[in-house]
Every structure is written in C-alpha cells, then in structure tokens.
Amino acid sequence: MAKRKVEWSEKKIQQYIKDGRGTGRGLEYKPWLTNQDFSSTGRTVRSTGMTIERAYFCASGVEYEFFLLLDWADEVVDIFDQFPLLPLESTLAIAEAQQIPHPKDRKSKVDTVLSTDFVFEVQEGFQRRLVARTVKPVNELTKRVIEKFEIERRYWLERNVDWGIVTENDLPKMRVKNLLWFHNDYYLEGTLIPYENYILETIDRITPFIAELQQLKLTDACIRADQQFRLNPGESLRLTKHLVSRKLVKYDIDQHYGPDLMIRDIDFTAHLDQYKTA
DSSP: OOOBOOOOOHHHHHHHHHTTTTOOOGGGOOOSOOGGGBOSSSOOEEEEOSSSOSEEEESSHHHHHHHHHHHHOTTEEEEEEEEEOOSHHHHHHHHHHHTOOOOBOTTTOOBOOOEEEEEEEEEETTEEEEEEEEEOOGGGOOHHHHHHHHHHHHHHHHTTOEEEEEOGGGSOHHHHHHHHHHGGGSSOTTOSSOHHHHHHHHHHHHHHHHHTOTTSBHHHHHHHHHHHTTOOTTHHHHHHHHHHHTTSEEOOTTTOOGGGOBGGGSEEOOOHHHHHHO
C-alpha cells in the first residue's frame, strides 16, 4: 500500500474542493486523490479504463485487481475512484457520535477527508444504483483501520448506499489473472503497425487463420500468424488480446488462463463489422 505524501491543511482541503475533486461523471470525474498525493515508495497503479476512457488511480495491487473486475463487468457503467466523503462535517459528526477518533494529518493535526476507494454505478434494468467498496489487504485490517471503516460504513448507510470491504480473498483469482494479461491491450496505441491499417487489414485475415489451428496453443498459433502475414513478433497475440478485451473473441476467463489456451477452447467470432460497433 502506498503512503500519502501530501500534508493536509484546511486551505489545501478547500482548494481540492474548489478544484472539483470528487465531482463529475464519466470522463469529467476528478478523483480526490491521485498518484501525486502519494509517496514514490509502495505500489501505485495508474490505468486507463475500458468502461470510461480516462486514467484511474489505484493505491495498491489489490485495488488495481478489483478495479479490473469492475472495469470488465457489463453491469458497471461508471466508476468513481478515490471518492471523498464530503462534507467533512458528516464524518466528524459520525466519529463524535461513535466516540471514534477522526483521522487527522500527522503533522498539521488537521482533520482529513476520508475517501472510499471505489464508488460505482450499476445498471439494473432501466435504473442505476450506487455501490461503494473499500479495498484493503487482509494483513492491513488493524483495529484502527476498522474504526475508520466504521465511520465510512455509517456515512454510506446514511445515504442508503450499499457499502462493503473487499480483500484479496474476495477476488476470483483466475479471472483477475486473465484481466491482468489482456487489459492493457484494450487500446492499441503504440503498435508498430499504423493503427488504421492494423484494424482494417488484419482482423479479417488473422483471426480466421488462427481459428483453423485447432490443435495448437494460442501462443504457438500466433507465432505462425506473425510468420504467415510477416508481422512483427507478438503482433498477432497482441491483436488477439485486444479482441478478447473488447469481448469479440471469447473464452472462459474463470476456467482458463489465456497464454495456456488451446485454440479449440476459444470462440473466434470477431468480425470487422462487430469491431466497428464495439
């Protein structure tokens, strides 16, 4: 877990509020905390979302893995990372009522704004509802952390929002492993082949070729495709991962790990027309 480096003051909190931190929707949302608010030590992850094409900030590996699950879920339509529990007076009142010390900045002793790691919108029929989840490794669930979570829990309870704690034990391991494998290939920027040509001239040629190699592993079939179409090494595999991330090429991500797949276990139903509407 990364450690915060920002020193809070009442002026800084008001500046963050004035800047619109914790407000907006979709592309316009601004998280309360970003990687600049944390020290360089510890793991922080910045990732571009598939659901909403903007940068998301995760303060730990477990947060990042949970984010990948949210980003993949069809029913999740918007994700608000590092969501602030404002106004500050709300959490101060809860802390006082429950006789729990409210979090303060260690240096300035200013009461700090709590934040929930992920608040997200779920589509249910014609309606949407908010869900809030705090993510924490099991070994960091200390007595003091649980106290702070109680403030958070009551904050969301007052707003009739479903809140809960997520640990690494709650994450489906194989699904997470697959998402880590193909998530970053949702966008093809940086490919050695010009982007337009990459899509228009290769999808309809490469996927049928690979799909015919039923007795090969995916990695071996993609090597053959690179050779057949004179592509740079790894381009066919990257294209396949790209199509998987867009749910145009499919396999059971809860049962099989991508690099170990046999071609016969993959549904190659991608077509250029489908890609254009994805």
